[in-house]
Amino acid sequence: MNDSLISLLFLLATLGLFYGNQAVYKRHPRVWLTPAILTSVLLIALVEATSSSYPLYFQDTRWLVWLLGPATVAFALPIYNNRRIVRRYWMALLAGSVASIVVSVGVTLLAARALGLDQAITRSLLSRSVSTPFALEATAHLGGTAQLTGLFVVITGLFGIVLGEMILTLMPLRTRLAKGAPLGSAAHGFGMSIARGLGPEEGAVASLTMIFSGVLMVLAAPVIAWAVG
Amino acid sequence: MSSYPQVNPPRPAASWAKALGQVLLLGGLWWIAQRLATLLALPLSGGIVGLGLLVALLLSGLVKPAWVEAGAELVLGNMLLYFIPLVVSVVQYTDLLEHEGLKLLVAIGVGFLSVMLVTACVVELICQQIRKRRYGKLTDVRRDRPALGSQVS
Numbered sequence: 001m002n003d004s005l006i007s008l009l010f011l012l013a014t015l016g017l018f019y020g021n022q023a024v025y026k027r028h029p030r031v032w033l034t035p036a037i038l039t040s041v042l043l044i045a046l047v048e049a050t051s052s053s054y055p056l057y058f059q060d061t062r063w064l065v066w067l068l069g070p071a072t073v074a075f076a077l078p079i080y081n082n083r084r085i086v087r088r089y090w091m092a093l094l095a096g097s098v099a100s101i102v103v104s105v106g107v108t109l110l111a112a113r114a115l116g117l118d119q120a121i122t123r124s125l126l127s128r129s130v131s132t133p134f135a136l137e138a139t140a141h142l143g144g145t146a147q148l149t150g151l152f153v154v155i156t157g158l159f160g161i162v163l164g165e166m167i168l169t170l171m172p173l174r175t176r177l178a179k180g181a182p183l184g185s186a187a188h189g190f191g192m193s194i195a196r197g198l199g200p201e202e203g204a205v206a207s208l209t210m211i212f213s214g215v216l217m218v219l220a221a222p223v224i225a226w227a228v229g
Numbered sequence: 230m231s232s233y234p235q236v237n238p239p240r241p242a243a244s245w246a247k248a249l250g251q252v253l254l255l256g257g258l259w260w261i262a263q264r265l266a267t268l269l270a271l272p273l274s275g276g277i278v279g280l281g282l283l284v285a286l287l288l289s290g291l292v293k294p295a296w297v298e299a300g301a302e303l304v305l306g307n308m309l310l311y312f313i314p315l316v317v318s319v320v321q322y323t324d325l326l327e328h329e330g331l332k333l334l335v336a337i338g339v340g341f342l343s344v345m346l347v348t349a350c351v352v353e354l355i356c357q358q359i360r361k362r363r364y365g366k367l368t369d370v371r372r373d374r375p376a377l378g379s380q381v382s
Contacts, residue, residue, distance in 0.1 A: 072276030076283035150315025
């Protein structure tokens with residue numbers, strides 16, 4: 001088999017496994033059946049089993065990653081649809097997003113230093129708290145790699161799915177905004193799906209803080225890169 | 230134009246075609262935004278510029294939400310799929326994960342927890358301030374309003 005056929009088969013395998021996995025997950029919503037985990041694990045096993053190189057796998061599947069561009073533009077719609085919440089609570093949403101970026105970068109730097117992680121990994125960790133399209137753009141400024149950042153973003157999201165709701169119930173929060181906002185800013189799209197389960201307002205707020213902190217991370221990336229040195 | 234009540238739901242093929250067309254529209258907007266960003270030497274990517282552009286177009290009414298709604302839903306609903314190829318890249322980093330995997334989990338977990346806690350507190354505090362101010366205004370209005378019956382006498 002020649003390489004272009006193999007890479008096309010990898011693309012088809014990715015699509016097939018993902019949508020099959022999604023159908024299974026809809027019926028049995030378990031954490032380990034999340035498409036982000038199971039599909040990835042199966043594909044990793046497939047690439048390893050056929051002892052193919054990652055560039056070969058990425059040759060055609062990069063078109064899927066390319067779709068993150070139009071997805072960024074599409075985030076305009078949730079902002080427009082929730083413009084009432086934005087108009088009334090823009091200060092709370094903005095402050096929450098700014099706080100999330102500052103804390104995420106600060107704590108990541110401290111933790112990385114305490115654990116003795118090396119420079120390249122630390123730089124890829126810095127933008128991991130925001131949604132993938134934003135994280136990839138920020139990480140380019142911060143000196144991280146797209147692949148590692150993409151992986152860290154997914155792990156962060158999984159923390160949100162596993163722990164997000166529990167943390168919120170342990171906190172004495174009275175407003176719906178304060179329940180949705182942290183899920184969006186700490187665990188991006190994964191957190192948003194949890195927030196949607198809590199209620200439509202929580203879901204809307206989570207999608208807003210997810211977008212706000214993503215955009216802020218990209219805007220702040222040159223400054224953070226300068227500060228980190 | 231008369232609006233007939235829609236008896237039959239739109240055929241799936243037609244709605245798919247519509248959504249795909251709208252995805253192309255979003256892609257086109259992204260492309261234009263990218264050209265614009267390089268042309269004006271903005272420090273932003275086409276994604277962010279396109280996002281701002283589309284919000285502005287929607288708010289001004291130049292673009293109707295219905296023109297892009299189905300496409301946006303399709304693109305955003307499948308977003309998980311787009312970064313799976315990036316996750317598969319761990320095959321390149323098996324050594325790293327063997328040695329640093331646990332440390333990475335700790336770093337990410339601690340980061341996640343602190344972001345959750347701080348964001349929740351900040352948003353809760355500001356929301357309560359906003360509500361207090363609005364509630365305060367309402368009581369002010371009520372206080373200044375002449376009491377019922379006072380005008381009659």
